[in-house]
């Protein structure tokens with residue numbers, strides 16, 4: 001396909017990108033490790049990016065009611081109005097701000113919201129600042145849209161704290177956007193209020209967009225957490241991305257949302273109309289029920305507590321067995337250091353093959369990730385203890401060779 005000119009910008013290179021694209025290394029990790037397992041019955045899968053919980057029972061019942069009521073058709077492009085109101089209310093209540101339901105756009109998952117955010121703001125060659133290690137989609141989506149990825153590695157010896165000065169330096173050179181994710185996948189880092197304020201301030205000083213991925217906002221373990229919602233009043237280039245995937249254990253239902261500035265709404269609605277038509281209808285009514293139900297909200301809090309317990313168990317078990325892992329403040333992952341002279345891909349390959357434990361190599365998460373591996377809190381505490389034992393026995397065996 002030729003290069004087309006749209007409003008003075010070249011967009012044609014986006015079309016046909018599949019012809020040039022090799023399957024990027026970070027896209028196929030989980031599949032790769034499953035292929036490697038000798039005995040699948042023996043598997044402990046800590047590779048997948050979701051907890052092992054099932055959808056809450058009241059939500060299953062609500063889904064049945066919704067289907068029987070015939071709410072199976074297209075909805076409004078931006079999503080069901082009652083759900084957008086409930087999301088606006090949820091954010092307004094939590095952060096003491098006034099979020100307008102019109103600024104909420106419900107999407108098929110946060111993944112899609114991230115794509116539409118970037119597609120609506122970047123042109124080819126625009127810089128996108130991504131503190132790494134990060135969720136691989138940030139880098140891949142930026143590349144797919146022909147943006148220029150600018151990775152900023154964490155401060156050394158800081159348990160993966162964002163290098164705010166590094167972010168500032170890149171912004172001053174004219175980057176178009178910054179993507180932050182607190183709590184972070186894969187490190188569990190939480191960006192504290194003073195650093196968050198600095199990022200917002202730097203975006204404002206340089207006219208850059210801030211995309212704040214908040215899909216793990218409920219998974220916070222006893223520390224202060226701040227959402228970008230706190231800054232919506234101060235700056236009009238903030239996009240918040242969130243999801244029901246992890247909170248309601250409905251990853252397969254594909255439901256997320258974004259809170260967008262007024263000036264971006266028309267272009268994002270247009271993208272949604274032509275890419276998705278609308279978000280999935282049944283999932284929307286189920287999410288609405290979840291937001292309104294104090295019973296379901298309590299169930300979410302209980303699950304977060306369970307993840308907190310699992311984090312403590314796995315952290316203790318790994319460290320006491322000589323596999324060093326920092327303590328994540330939130331999220332659903334641990335990101336231990338590999339205590340062997342092996343690269344992360346070889347380590348995870350051998351761990352899967354020899355011990356049946358599936359983990360993801362740190363290199364999949366960008367710069368600063370190599371030398372680590374990611375494990376998800378996706379099994380019971382007992383299973384996590386067993387996983388730690390197996391990881392440690394693999395490490396001991398490899399060391400003694």
Ligand SMILES: Cc1ncc(COP(=O)(O)O)c(C=O)c1O
Pocket residue numbers: 049108109110111112135181185213215242243244245251255256
């Ligand atoms: C940081 C982050 N953002 C977005 C997503 C995608 O979420 P969804 O299932 O809503 O597309 C994930 C999934 O793992 C994630 O870790």
